[in-house]
Amino acid sequence: MNAAATRRERRAARTVREVRLTEASTLLAGADARAALALHGTPLMLLEPDRVRTQYRRLRDALPFVRFHYAVKALDHDAVLSVLADEGCGFDVAGTEELTAVREHGVSPERIIHTHPVKKPSEIADAVRAGVRTFVVDNPAELAKFAGLGPRIGVLVRLAYRSPHAKSDLSSKFGVGPFEAAHLIEQALAQGTRIAGFSFHVGSQLDDPQRFGDAVAETLALMDRLQAVYPVRFDTLDIGGGFPVAYEKPVASIEAVAAVLRPLLEPRRRELDIIAEPGRVLVAEAMTAVTSVVGVAERADGRWYYLDDGVYGAYSNVIAEDAHPLLFAEKELGAGEEAVEVHRWATLAGPTCDSADVIAREVLLPDLGPGDFVVSPAMGAYTVVTASRFNGRPAPRVVVIGSAPESGSMDAVAAPHAEGLRVRTGAQTVAPALT
Numbered sequence: 001m002n003a004a005a006t007r008r009e010r011r012a013a014r015t016v017r018e019v020r021l022t023e024a025s026t027l028l029a030g031a032d033a034r035a036a037l038a039l040h041g042t043p044l045m046l047l048e049p050d051r052v053r054t055q056y057r058r059l060r061d062a063l064p065f066v067r068f069h070y071a072v073k074a075l076d077h078d079a080v081l082s083v084l085a086d087e088g089c090g091f092d093v094a095g096t097e098e099l100t101a102v103r104e105h106g107v108s109p110e111r112i113i114h115t116h117p118v119k120k121p122s123e124i125a126d127a128v129r130a131g132v133r134t135f136v137v138d139n140p141a142e143l144a145k146f147a148g149l150g151p152r153i154g155v156l157v158r159l160a161y162r163s164p165h166a167k168s169d170l171s172s173k174f175g176v177g178p179f180e181a182a183h184l185i186e187q188a189l190a191q192g193t194r195i196a197g198f199s200f201h202v203g204s205q206l207d208d209p210q211r212f213g214d215a216v217a218e219t220l221a222l223m224d225r226l227q228a229v230y231p232v233r234f235d236t237l238d239i240g241g242g243f244p245v246a247y248e249k250p251v252a253s254i255e256a257v258a259a260v261l262r263p264l265l266e267p268r269r270r271e272l273d274i275i276a277e278p279g280r281v282l283v284a285e286a287m288t289a290v291t292s293v294v295g296v297a298e299r300a301d302g303r304w305y306y307l308d309d310g311v312y313g314a315y316s317n318v319i320a321e322d323a324h325p326l327l328f329a330e331k332e333l334g335a336g337e338e339a340v341e342v343h344r345w346a347t348l349a350g351p352t353c354d355s356a357d358v359i360a361r362e363v364l365l366p367d368l369g370p371g372d373f374v375v376s377p378a379m380g381a382y383t384v385v386t387a388s389r390f391n392g393r394p395a396p397r398v399v400v401i402g403s404a405p406e407s408g409s410m411d412a413v414a415a416p417h418a419e420g421l422r423v424r425t426g427a428q429t430v431a432p433a434l435t
């Protein structure tokens with residue numbers, strides 16, 4: 001990269017940082033967040049369901065002919081399920097527990113798809129019993145499990161597209177190429193199973209709209225070829241998830257990805273039910289992590305701060321996804337980073353006794369002491385859901401900030417991570433939009 005491009009990239013990253021700092025400042029200054037922190041202490045995850053609603057509406061407006069199914073695995077909190085159920089969004093589940101959680105929000109089975117390509121027969125039976133009719137397969141053994149289930153079940157064949165630039169290239173674990181896809185069609189015809197169409201996942205956090213577009217184009221071309229050869233008529237195209245999030249640097253916006261996909265998909269909208277399974281893009285920005293400094297030590301490599309949550313908790317995304325969450329000291333909020341005079345490089349570690357429990361190294365922070373808060377924005381996706389109980393620590397508590405989902409249904413349902421207070425207020429946190 002030349003010097004000008006490097007300068008441009010640094011400037012853009014600074015802008016993301018400034019926007020995230022403003023958002024966190026507004027959130028932490030609010031009465032709701034202060035009350036929640038006073039009541040529960042840290043670690044605490046502040047969840048703003050209204051931001052999920054906003055993201056859903058952006059997706060829907062950008063691709064109005066696509067039916068979105070939220071990938072519950074990204075964050076299965078009841079407030080998220082409630083707000084999306086209320087908006088009319090569909091759901092993508094990966095197992096019986098997620099299916100049960102979604103059904104408890106009164107979502108009808110036609111709005112639910114089961115996309116795990118490898119399932120226990122009992123999971124298929126649970127989902128069929130609940131009324132789910134769309135499933136995904138990517139191998140003959142899996143397809144064989146659908147023999148005898150009848151034509152009301154529509155099976156999608158998952159294709160694999162390599163996405164080395166994605167944070168998580170899912171094609172190494174799941175999906176088939178065109179040749180194997182043809183074999184699965186033959187098997188389905190022989191066993192009397194209806195192949196409804198195809199699905200793929202371009203890779204999570206893929207900042208490459210063209211790659212997404214290529215996957216759509218290749219899949220449509222394959223569907224046309226297979227329909228010409230076999231006595232099949234496909235009715236569904238599932239374009240998966242993958243929409244990226246501006247964590248610490250800018251990425252293609254929802255609208256930019258949609259601009260590439262729309263001309264490819266729109267001409268097929270009458271012939272195909274076009275569906276998608278976004279996860280991260282709906283929830284990442286809706287949750288902010290607040291931790292406290294527990295201890296401070298000077299080591300050979302400089303200052304270390306030990307926080308009350310780490311990579312075995314909500315910062316599990318650091319390990320699982322190679323995420324680099326922004327880390328602000330509370331002192332920097334409001335006044336801005338420049339207002340704090342002394343900054344020093346520090347290592348931020350989690351609370352367990354494991355040396356792998358390091359959230360970030362070489363973070364420029366003001367001097368901190370025990371009890372000071374550290375704040376990470378955009379911590380909604382693949383964080384608390386992948387947290388473990390290592391060292392006996394429970395996953396961090398999630399509290400809901402802002403107005404309640406309009407249906408208000410979540411109060412009636414036990415929330416997996418929300419034993420705590422539900423803060424209700426009319427006041428919304430307002431921050432400049434990033435993308």
Ligand SMILES: Cc1ncc(COP(=O)(O)O)c(C=O)c1O
Pocket residue numbers: 071074092115116170201203204205240241242243277278279280281
């Ligand atoms: C089958 C499937 N669908 C959807 C998603 C959601 O992807 P993303 O969060 O990148 O939108 C995932 C993520 O792993 C997935 O495995």
